[in-house]
Amino acid sequence: MTTSPYASDALPDGAVDVVVIGGGAAGLNGALMLARSRRSVAVIDSGSPRNAPAEAVHGFIVLDGTPPPEVLRRGRGQVRRYGGRVVFGEVASAEPAAPSKDGDLRFTIALAGGRSVTARRVLVATGLKDVLPEIPGLAEHWGHGVVHCPYCHGWEVRDEPIGVLATGPASIGHALLFRQLTEDLTYFTQGIHLDEATRARFAARNIRTVDTPVQEVVNNEDGTLAGVRLTDGQVVARRALAVATRMEARTEGLDGLKLPMEDLPDNMGRRFASGMAGTTEVPGVWVAGNATDLTAQVGASAAAGALAGAHINSLLATADTDAALAAARGGTPAL
Structure with a gap:
């Protein structure tokens, strides 16, 4: 089993109000809202955030320029301040369980290694994985010389080729x-058709177009990105490469929840389908962040987690009141 990169809390005994699967911005902010509402909440975090290769978070006011590990460290501390737990581990399975005596929902989340926890509600905030083109040398520069988002990393490569x-x-x-x-931009078509109207627009903006396929990424002596070698042997010097990756929601261990999925157009990616506040077609399960909004930056993911957390708490408050009313009328004992 992989060693935790931080001090992990113990998995709670018995049932908790909410299990949050994913310890990134969406998961931690959802947990924060729930913990501040005095809900028992456990965050299950695999410790492998999407933005781990990046040097800093950008485009998020106040936290702009903060390294991703520092953002998460602070977030875990804030969740714990209100009684929430952050547990390092990988989800092996998550599925509905037998309801409580009063008919309230229950879910069982099992971790790799055999531990498990029961929850009344589940928030899925697993994030996504970026699928890069299979070009030799490209992946090793991911998050540094190879970037995907002009808002996340664009300023850092400004004025470069x-x-x-x-x-x-x-x-x-x-x-x-x-x-x-930048004034120096080259577009490598990679065999994908580019119509004449688009070529004209590129030419008007002094964007150079190269139709010869890229064979591999070329490095400088110090290992930094130097450019690309084309299949005809020509080397085109570049200091940074921008790639629109295929983005796929992380679904490991979640098959038992039977959450519906959606494909984005133009083979851009695959996500969990969701509605208002991250609701899904599966009662008792919400999704937030990059797992359902593939283009959300850290700030948007955190906001989505907060909205989902507030919505979960609201519905739990209704369920608690229904149970109390039933008990007052001589029905099933309250939760």
Whole structure:
């Protein structure tokens, strides 16, 4: 089993109000809202956030420039301040369990290694994984010389020679956004058709177009990105490469919840389907952050987690009141 990168809390005994699966911005902010409402909450965190390779979080007021591990460290501390628990571990399975005596929902979340916990409600905030093109040398620069978001990393590569590796129609808009940041932009079509109207628009913005496929990424002697080698042997010098990745929600261990999935157009990715406040078609289960909103930055993910947490608490308050009323009328004992 992988060693925890931080001090892990013990998994609670008995049932908790909410289990949050995922310890990133969405999961921790959802847990914070719940813990501040005096809900018993346990965050299950695998310790592998999407933005781990990045040097800093950007585009999030107050926290702009803060390293991702520091944001999460503070977040875990704040959840714990209100009685929430953050447990390091990987979810092996999550599925509905037999309801309580008064008919309230129950879920069983089992972790790798055999531990398990029961929850009344579940918030899925597992994030996503980025699928890069299979070009030799590309993945090793991910989060540094190879970037995907002009708002997350664009300022840091401003005025540098930038290359855009086409992965689909979305890459056209990607190129226009990165052109805002540099006068030296090259668009590598990678065999994907680029119509004459788009070529004309690129030419008007002095965006160079290269149709010869990229064969591999080339490094400087110090290991930093130097450019790309084309299949004809030519090397095009670039200091940064922008890639619109395919984004796929992380679903490991969640099959038992039977959450509906959606494909985004143009092969951009696959996400958990959700409605208002992160509700899903599965009663008692919510989703928030990149697992359902693939383009959300840290701030938007945190906000979505807060909204989901507040909605969960509201429905739990209704369930608690229903149980108390039934008990007062001589029915099933209250929770």
